[in-house]
Amino acid sequence: MSSSRGMLGYVLAKLLHRLATLIFIMALIYVLMRLAPGTPFDQYLAMGKLTKEQYEYLLMKWGYKDNILVGLGKVIYGMFTLSLFKMNSPVWNQPILELVTTRLINTLGLIISAYLLGSMLGMLLGLYTARKHGTSSEAAILWGALVYRSLPVFWLGMIFLYFLSYIGGFFPFTATSEIRPSNIFHYVVDWFWHSILPLICLSKLAAVGYLFTIRNMIMDEMSNDYVTTLRAVGYSEHVILERYVMRHIMPPVITMMAIDIGFLFGGAVVTETVFNYPGMGRLIYDAIWSKDYPVVLAAFYIVALAVIISVTIAEIMYAYLDPRIRATR
Amino acid sequence: MVNRTGGTVAEPAKVRGRGLTHALSRLEDPLYYVLHHRMGVVGVAILTFIAIMAIFPQLFTPYAPTQIFEQNFAPPSSQHLCGTDYEGKDVWTQIIYGARASLLVGFIATILTIAIGGFIGVLSGYYGGVIDNLLMFFSDSLMLLPSLLLLIVFATMFRNGFIVAKLTGVGRWTLWDTAIVIALIAWPSTARMVRAQVMQLKNRPYVEAMRIIGAGPWRIMFKHILPQTTPLLLSRITVLTPGFMVTAASLSFLGLGDPNTPDWGYVMYTAYKNMFTVVTENNWLWIVLPGLLLAITVMGFICVGEAIDDYLNPKRRR
Numbered sequence: 001m002s003s004s005r006g007m008l009g010y011v012l013a014k015l016l017h018r019l020a021t022l023i024f025i026m027a028l029i030y031v032l033m034r035l036a037p038g039t040p041f042d043q044y045l046a047m048g049k050l051t052k053e054q055y056e057y058l059l060m061k062w063g064y065k066d067n068i069l070v071g072l073g074k075v076i077y078g079m080f081t082l083s084l085f086k087m088n089s090p091v092w093n094q095p096i097l098e099l100v101t102t103r104l105i106n107t108l109g110l111i112i113s114a115y116l117l118g119s120m121l122g123m124l125l126g127l128y129t130a131r132k133h134g135t136s137s138e139a140a141i142l143w144g145a146l147v148y149r150s151l152p153v154f155w156l157g158m159i160f161l162y163f164l165s166y167i168g169g170f171f172p173f174t175a176t177s178e179i180r181p182s183n184i185f186h187y188v189v190d191w192f193w194h195s196i197l198p199l200i201c202l203s204k205l206a207a208v209g210y211l212f213t214i215r216n217m218i219m220d221e222m223s224n225d226y227v228t229t230l231r232a233v234g235y236s237e238h239v240i241l242e243r244y245v246m247r248h249i250m251p252p253v254i255t256m257m258a259i260d261i262g263f264l265f266g267g268a269v270v271t272e273t274v275f276n277y278p279g280m281g282r283l284i285y286d287a288i289w290s291k292d293y294p295v296v297l298a299a300f301y302i303v304a305l306a307v308i309i310s311v312t313i314a315e316i317m318y319a320y321l322d323p324r325i326r327a328t329r
Numbered sequence: 330m331v332n333r334t335g336g337t338v339a340e341p342a343k344v345r346g347r348g349l350t351h352a353l354s355r356l357e358d359p360l361y362y363v364l365h366h367r368m369g370v371v372g373v374a375i376l377t378f379i380a381i382m383a384i385f386p387q388l389f390t391p392y393a394p395t396q397i398f399e400q401n402f403a404p405p406s407s408q409h410l411c412g413t414d415y416e417g418k419d420v421w422t423q424i425i426y427g428a429r430a431s432l433l434v435g436f437i438a439t440i441l442t443i444a445i446g447g448f449i450g451v452l453s454g455y456y457g458g459v460i461d462n463l464l465m466f467f468s469d470s471l472m473l474l475p476s477l478l479l480l481i482v483f484a485t486m487f488r489n490g491f492i493v494a495k496l497t498g499v500g501r502w503t504l505w506d507t508a509i510v511i512a513l514i515a516w517p518s519t520a521r522m523v524r525a526q527v528m529q530l531k532n533r534p535y536v537e538a539m540r541i542i543g544a545g546p547w548r549i550m551f552k553h554i555l556p557q558t559t560p561l562l563l564s565r566i567t568v569l570t571p572g573f574m575v576t577a578a579s580l581s582f583l584g585l586g587d588p589n590t591p592d593w594g595y596v597m598y599t600a601y602k603n604m605f606t607v608v609t610e611n612n613w614l615w616i617v618l619p620g621l622l623l624a625i626t627v628m629g630f631i632c633v634g635e636a637i638d639d640y641l642n643p644k645r646r647r
Binding site: 307 | 466467469474483487575604617620625
């Protein structure tokens with residue numbers, strides 16, 4: 001088989017596999033929600049604000065009374081035609097598309113900056129500690145990272161809020177800005193000012209993990225015979241590390257980083273809660289809490305899609321970088 | 330086997346007892362290594378302290394966690410080190426007893442995860458083919474989804490009780506439910522590791538020999554292959570437990586925990602909810618202490634885990 005056909009086949013198989021994963025995830029969420037009791041209209045019925053007929057009508061309208069299989073079909077159909085986003089939210093009473101996009105932009109801004117910040121820092125420190133193996137500066141960085149890694153995200157957020165915002169008064173209490181910025185520059189500065197604390201909290205999730213993984217991988221790789229040979233031939237440590245060792249460890253690192261994007265979405269829920277940040281995680285949490293299933297489905301769809309696309313791209317890159325992977329599939 | 334200076338030597342012909350003494354003597358070597366490892370000994374010290382706190386909380390506080398005092402939101406004093414909360418319960422006592430709840434939820438979730446992951450990993454690795462494809466499809470799918478979000482779905486949807494509540498008739502979300510749901514979501518990484526090892530083991534001559542003398546697949550899988558993965562499964566404990574403790578605490582922090590057995594996350598949740606009072610009374614211990622204890626515990630696990638990792642990976646030793 002030629003190499004390019006192998007790659008194409010690999011990509012197609014992967015895409016099909018991921019599509020199945022996406023459908024499975026959405027089906028899982030939908031079935032779970034249908035198994036749980038309650039609807040968002042129950043409280044209005046109990047308060048007497050809705051008549052029995054109005055209640056029944058609302059349930060029909062939002063699909064709370066669908067047969068579970070019919071509903072599942074609707075969800076899968078909605079995934080492809082994007083009709084998941086075309087309804088109004090029963091709780092927020094606002095088009096789902098509008099609701100989800102504004103929240104998504106907020107969260108993506110937070111996640112992507114935290115991610116870049118964290119992974120860069122983690123990778124650089126990982127490289128540094130691997131090169132300075134056995135020195136006191138390595139030990140200092142590792143212990144510092146270890147302590148930092150152990151701190152729970154939400155606790156870090158609370159400490160920041162308490163000591164820097166309430167007591168110190170250096171930073172705003174919430175991550176949302178009340179003033180309307182006058183120009184784009186002002187907007188960016190203002191955004192940063194409000195998101196700097198959540199950013200630090202969230203980037204912690206990425207940074208420290210990479211430090212340890214990359215350091216351990218480099219050290220494992222450096223003990224291989226080929227490195228000894230290269231050393232004997234007379235290559236400098238610098239060249240060995242950058243030209244040979246890094247090349248071997250990059251593919252798994254890329255995949256790991258891609259999977260972690262999903263992990264950051266989870267961490268974003270907690271961070272957004274602490275800082276009252278109107279993001280995707282918070283939206284999902286509130287929507288689940290108020291049993292607003294159309295919004296939950298739409299939001300989960302976006303998150304799952306984002307994660308799956310990034311992971312798939314990473315895997316294809318991995319296969320491109322490392323031909324052995326293609327061969328086994 | 331590995332000798333004390335770190336090099337590898339041939340297994341000495343030691344006569345070992347059966348049963349418990351046998352098991353203990355097998356632990357002797359890693360234990361010696363961990364206790365003489367720089368990080369390991371720090372980790373063991375931390376975990377011992379936290380374990381004492383969890384087993385004998387009475388040593389640290391004169392009150393019971395359910396005891397209600399007259400003054401709610403009392404400022405910190407010599408009677409109430411961290412004041413009292415909105416119900417008039419002593420916060421210091423809540424924090425001390427939180428050690429038990431947090432460790433418990435972490436350990437239960439870990440044991441369940443290892444059980445599920447081990448079972449599915451062995452099944453998938455041994456049979457291969459369709460079973461393997463299907464199980465790995467589920468595990469891939471679960472791995473891709475942010476686990477905290479899925480956890481929130483479970484915890485919110487089943488506020489009135491999940492499996493344990495249905496069995497015992499409690500009728501609300503408990504610590505056990507948190508542990509069970511964490512395990513239901515977190516098994517894939519363990520299953521994948523076990524599967525990889527089983528795929529290597531199943532082609533060994535001894536497995537072939539078992540098959541020839543007529544042992545059934547279940548007997549081979551669970552009596553002869555699974556025990557070989559014990560070191561892997563044990564080393565998962567130090568990785569999974571602290572992670573699960575933080576996950577459970579995050580869930581509690583979001584208000585989805587079990588208020589009747591408050592863990593550290595729940596104490597932080599009440600502190601966050603009453604941030605204004607905490608600030609006006611300058612009761613910073615309420616905010617700092619539970620998270621600090623959680624962080625210290627996590628650090629203890631990481632240290633011990635790092636030591637065990639070095640023990641299992643002679644390449645990485647110093």
